[in-house]
Amino acid sequence: MGSDVTALLEELTLAEKIRLVHGAADPDGTATGYVPGNDRLGIPPVTVVDGPLGVRAMGERATAFPASIALAASWNPELAREFGTAIGRETAAHDQDVLLGPGVNIIRTPTGGRNFEYYSEDPHLSARMGVGTIEGIQSAGVSATVKHYVANNQETNRYEVSADVSERALRELYLPAFRAAVEEGDVDAVMTAYNRVNGIYMSDHERLLSDVLKGEWDFDGLVVSDWWGTRSTVDAARAGLDLEMPGVELTEYFPEMDADSFDDDPNPPNGTSSDFPPIPDVSAYFGEPLREAIESGEIDESILDDKVSRLLSMLESTGRQNVAKCETGSPSDDSTGELDTPAHRELARDIAIEGTVLLTNDGVLPLSESDSVAVIGPNADAAKLGGGGSSEVSPFTETGPLAGIESRAADVSFERGVNPIAESSFFGDSELADANGSASAAETSIDDAVSAAASADCAVVIAQDDATEFTDRDSIELPGRQNDLIDAVAEAAERTVVVLRTSGPVELPWLDAVDAVLETWYPGQADGEALAAVLFGDADPGGRLPVTFGRSAADYPTADETAFPGTDDVAQYEEGVFVGYRYFDDCDIEPLFPFGHGQSYATFEYDDVTVSETDDGCDVTVDLRNVGTRAGKAVVQVYVGKSAAPVPTPERELAGFESVELGAGDSATVPVSLAREAFAYYDENSGWIVPDGSNTVHVGRSSRDIRATADVDVQ
Numbered sequence: 001m002g003s004d005v006t007a008l009l010e011e012l013t014l015a016e017k018i019r020l021v022h023g024a025a026d027p028d029g030t031a032t033g034y035v036p037g038n039d040r041l042g043i044p045p046v047t048v049v050d051g052p053l054g055v056r057a058m059g060e061r062a063t064a065f066p067a068s069i070a071l072a073a074s075w076n077p078e079l080a081r082e083f084g085t086a087i088g089r090e091t092a093a094h095d096q097d098v099l100l101g102p103g104v105n106i107i108r109t110p111t112g113g114r115n116f117e118y119y120s121e122d123p124h125l126s127a128r129m130g131v132g133t134i135e136g137i138q139s140a141g142v143s144a145t146v147k148h149y150v151a152n153n154q155e156t157n158r159y160e161v162s163a164d165v166s167e168r169a170l171r172e173l174y175l176p177a178f179r180a181a182v183e184e185g186d187v188d189a190v191m192t193a194y195n196r197v198n199g200i201y202m203s204d205h206e207r208l209l210s211d212v213l214k215g216e217w218d219f220d221g222l223v224v225s226d227w228w229g230t231r232s233t234v235d236a237a238r239a240g241l242d243l244e245m246p247g248v249e250l251t252e253y254f255p256e257m258d259a260d261s262f263d264d265d266p267n268p269p270n271g272t273s274s275d276f277p278p279i280p281d282v283s284a285y286f287g288e289p290l291r292e293a294i295e296s297g298e299i300d301e302s303i304l305d306d307k308v309s310r311l312l313s314m315l316e317s318t319g320r321q322n323v324a325k326c327e328t329g330s331p332s333d334d335s336t337g338e339l340d341t342p343a344h345r346e347l348a349r350d351i352a353i354e355g356t357v358l359l360t361n362d363g364v365l366p367l368s369e370s371d372s373v374a375v376i377g378p379n380a381d382a383a384k385l386g387g388g389g390s391s392e393v394s395p396f397t398e399t400g401p402l403a404g405i406e407s408r409a410a411d412v413s414f415e416r417g418v419n420p421i422a423e424s425s426f427f428g429d430s431e432l433a434d435a436n437g438s439a440s441a442a443e444t445s446i447d448d449a450v451s452a453a454a455s456a457d458c459a460v461v462i463a464q465d466d467a468t469e470f471t472d473r474d475s476i477e478l479p480g481r482q483n484d485l486i487d488a489v490a491e492a493a494e495r496t497v498v499v500l501r502t503s504g505p506v507e508l509p510w511l512d513a514v515d516a517v518l519e520t521w522y523p524g525q526a527d528g529e530a531l532a533a534v535l536f537g538d539a540d541p542g543g544r545l546p547v548t549f550g551r552s553a554a555d556y557p558t559a560d561e562t563a564f565p566g567t568d569d570v571a572q573y574e575e576g577v578f579v580g581y582r583y584f585d586d587c588d589i590e591p592l593f594p595f596g597h598g599q600s601y602a603t604f605e606y607d608d609v610t611v612s613e614t615d616d617g618c619d620v621t622v623d624l625r626n627v628g629t630r631a632g633k634a635v636v637q638v639y640v641g642k643s644a645a646p647v648p649t650p651e652r653e654l655a656g657f658e659s660v661e662l663g664a665g666d667s668a669t670v671p672v673s674l675a676r677e678a679f680a681y682y683d684e685n686s687g688w689i690v691p692d693g694s695n696t697v698h699v700g701r702s703s704r705d706i707r708a709t710a711d712v713d714v715q
């Protein structure tokens with residue numbers, strides 16, 4: 001704690017301290033959350049703003065970057081750092097102090113409403129991408145907030161559901177990305193999840209907040225609640241919650257909405273959450289009730305002092321403490337940031353390209369500019385900016401697939417084929433809302449799409465799903481009549497390319513009937529630019545799947561309702577550490593496309609693979625050659641099989657990876673180092689153990705395309 005902070009703490013009265021541990025309405029009306037400053041002592045206000053895909057300052061615009069799952073599909077932590085720096089500078093440009101992102105929760109169920117806002121089913125990939133993003137954000141002089149701590153893996157009944165999860169699964173699967181955010185990314189803030197973990201609300205969870213986060217991991221930053229996610233005064237204060245957000249009642253926060261428009265039962269009996277969070281029964285648990293608890297001696301004032309000092313230290317660390325903002329209303333010069341610059345627009349495009357996964361290609365891609373192209377799809381003329389909810393962004397500019405392809409091909413036709421897919425939006429002012437009903441049913445016809453496809457050299461069908469915060473999806477099928485459309489087009493067209501814009505895994509019933517499939521997730525404002533660059537071969541589709549594509553939702557460990565969405569407010573995490581590809585491997589289920597899968601326009605040979613034990617773990621090298629005719633990107637993936645562990649362990653667990661670009665004919669020796677901790681398992685009594693004995697190292701192009709294995713003895 002700096003001397004400034006100590007001195008300020010001594011000066012602040014009890015009432016002034018209380019004012020600093022719960023939010024208030026932002027007088028400017030742009031922030032997502034606001035903590036008033038203290039003019040008397042020169043403490044500036046603190047403004048916090050969503051979200052993981054771009055800055056959502058109310059009523060304002062920002063660069064709409066690709067969804068987090070698209071960034072994760074790049075398997076490029078350096079790109080994550082560049083993204084973090086850019087979104088951090090846009091946060092500063094909006095005169096906001098804290099960004100409420102990234103979200104690093106594990107993608108446990110394929111129908112998760114917020115899967116697009118998260119990275120992966122794998123903790124190692126999630127951790128690498130989260131650390132890169134956080135370091136970037138905070139390099140811009142603003143604070144990052146890693147969220148939602150922890151086991152927030154579904155939207156259904158999110159305010160009440162208890163994730164009943166073993167300590168081992170927490171430690172090996174759900175906590176690692178948060179631990180890395182703290183211990184490696186030095187994240188300034190952690191946001192508690194709405195849900196309970198083993199029966200205790202996360203904002204009241206003393207063991208996970210104080211013993212683990214602040215104790216074991218030595219987190220010295222700020223623990224902030226999710227919005228209306230605080231559930232008590234004394235328990236939360238003691239547990240380690242430091243800041244209650246937003247700190248005002250719904251009707252004050254959303255003044256345009258009247259009180260009775262909020263569901264007074266935050267969790268209707270059918271188990272699906274209502275659109276709105278529970279209305280707090282006090283304007284702020286950390287307001288008057290906390291003052292009373294301190295004055296009565298129920299809570300020692302030192303607990304309040306710790307919370308206030310964490311807030312002030314965060315301001316001090318980002319250089320916003322006592323900045324000119326307090327007097328002149330503007331941040332210090334070095335945090336003026338930048339907004340919607342050419343560099344940010346190019347970065348949004350580059351991330352979309354590197355996140356694009358080429359699932360199959362019979363050689364139809366890349367296309368030639370001289371090809372005539374029939375662009376087909378209900379929403380193909382609009383960029384897929386993101387999903388619904390707090391992550392929505394309103395960009396300055398956007399390019400849909402149709403415009404992108406028209407900029408590269410001479411002869412382009414366009415048919416929707418079926419009715420537009422509605423796009424969920426929580427904030428009516430977002431661009432997402434504009435995409436709804438962009439055409440009436442009368443204007444769409446599969447027959448028209450079929451004839452356009454039949455008369456073109458190639459049909460490119462753009463299909464998408466609709467995901468949003470607040471609810472989970474009903475299935476992983478493409479919504480509406482998009483599957484019928486693809487079937488009909490594939491039958492008529494000479495060549496058919498399907499472009500998927502989905503929030504996660506999706507069923508592909510027409511897979512054998514088409515010639516190529518690209519997964520672009522929610523590519524953001526540069527959607528059409530990136531798609532055209534990949535379709536016409538200006539860039540290699542650089543993505544690898546961060547999630548397993550099963551044949552149906554039934555293939556996943558969350559197929560049973562006791563697992564998801566749970567029964568009687570409890571979701572049983574019976575699968576333990578066997579989530580995603582770990583589960584598919586353990587149950588020997590053949591995925592449609594495995595974790596880590598992705599083709600390239602180049603052709604890579606994995607020549608000599610060496611695995612050598614070191615004092616710290618083991619080093620892997622792969623001699624990689626691009627024997628194709630085009631430059632391309634490879635992602636060398638290294639998995640471990642912890643065969644020395646005396647407990648059931650997954651067949652393979654991602655432990656390291658390296659992305660590399662190689663020109664045609666080029667080669668490189670790619671190193672991947674594994675720390676000895678990569679071979680550890682968590683024992684609920686003894687903690688982390690690296691067992692003596694032989695383990696297996698798998699080196700491959702994906703979790704199922706293994707090119708070399710070796711046994712290693714890690715002492």
Ligand code: GLC
Pocket residue numbers: 032050100147226227390
């Ligand atoms: C939302 C989300 C959280 C967001 C916050 C502020 O309910 O869960 O991710 O940052 O509230 O909008």
